Amino acid sequence: MSETSTQPGTPRATAYTPTDRTVPTRSKERAAYDRELVHAILDEGYVCHLGFVRDGAPVVLPTLYGRVSDRLYVHGSTGSRPLRMTGQADPGLPVCLTVTHVDGLVLARSAFHHSINYRSVVVHGIAHQVTDPDEKRAALDALVDHVVPGRSLDSRPANGKELAATAVIRLDLDEVSAKLRTGGPNDEPEDLALPHWTGVLPLAKGFDAPVPADDLAPGIGLPDYLAAL
Amino acid sequence: MSETSTQPGTPRATAYTPTDRTVPTRSKERAAYDRELVHAILDEGYVCHLGFVRDGAPVVLPTLYGRVSDRLYVHGSTGSRPLRMTGQADPGLPVCLTVTHVDGLVLARSAFHHSINYRSVVVHGIAHQVTDPDEKRAALDALVDHVVPGRSLDSRPANGKELAATAVIRLDLDEVSAKLRTGGPNDEPEDLALPHWTGVLPLAKGFDAPVPADDLAPGIGLPDYLAAL
Secondary structure (H helix, E strand, C coil): CCHHHHCCCCCCCCECCCCCCCCCCCCHHHEECEHHHHHHHHHHCCEEEEEEEECCEEEEEEEECEEECCEEEEEEECCCHHHHHHHHCCCCEEEEEEEEEEEEEEECCEHHHCEEEEEEEEEEEEEEECCCHHHHHHHHHHHHHHHCCCHHHHCECCCHHHHHHEEEEEEECCEEEEEEECCCCCCCHHHCCCCCCCEEEEECCCECCCEECCCCCCCCCCCHHHHCC | CCHHHHCCCCCCCCECCCCCCCCCCCCHHHEECEHHHHHHHHHHCCEEEEEEEECCEEEEEEEECEEECCEEEEEEECCCHHHHHHHHCCCCEEEEEEEEEEEEEEECCEHHHCEEEEEEEEEEEEEEECCCHHHHHHHHHHHHHHHCCCHHHHCECCCHHHHHHEEEEEEECCEEEEEEECCCCCCCHHHCCCCCCCEEEEECCCECCCEECCCCCCCCCCCHHHHCC
């Protein structure tokens, strides 16, 4: 995908193009490339796992992220390792960014067919540091709105000192795939008569009751966009 | 850590030794090396993110795992990429294995101080394929029991064909660290009078009601070890 294809108004394909890296060697039927599905999985997550290579060895770190159209943004202190490495790397830092939701535990009659129901997205690409001030501000808004939609409008925006202390990296959604498992166990026909309970334990989603900060002033109630969660 | 330190009966240190790779450049106060804490974080997770290097670029894949004392095990089809690569690699495949729990969304008055409460473990090391049949069987039990404790005793063990189709890799817990954020937002003193709601939204944990398989025979009730979840 060219840079221009991520600009508003440019028609986009409804699916990402599979590549050698995004076609699994196994369970090909679980792979998907639909753009809306990929975006939905990304938008539902809070933390991605960002992989990069340091001194020849892999490093995988959990970090927040945000999405603007077909770009992902990750931020961090200007002193943190991947951000520093991206700033120094020219023409960018090869990364792999992965987001996974565990939806359920799949208990089969056979040990072999135990599994989990999950939805994941894997993005391969080159991360670049964002230097344009407008793009950086928009990326930081996207990061806050990724935690809670609408929150960037109900918080104090970053000031100059905070902007200077924060590095943001950009990763275009181009070489990307989703992978999903849904449904019940796939037991072997000869195991169906075994006496073991079999089925799926769905993981609970959602939130427990909000915990106001100790220093929250009396009279500041929970805003509607949080109550709706 | 030497190989022998993972054998039963050998005294172990109560903490992992920090290394250059496991001491963060930022937020050092969030890092921890306590062995029991590391094990607890690992045992609570279902999916790890396994990073390795392929053709010079990072790859991060979600996968199940299990722990036996100070060793982690990951399994997969003998045809899957990381498993194949581990089998071919001599003296092993450099990996980074990361497990993360998102515990809450931290909403500060300033966009800059938005964060999440989390607990993560990052393991650096060299993965080796398990060739010893007894170790392989024990690892597969650990993988099933990691999904639901006790489940390996209530399912059909892998047969010869299944064992042959499954590759298991081992990663010693040696160069490992935990990282945690807990508590409320850390707003700047000058922001305390701002009118924004501030606090933590805790993520729900646990399970929804079990979904029995369509072909579960009538009369097979939910076992106690599942009802207890």
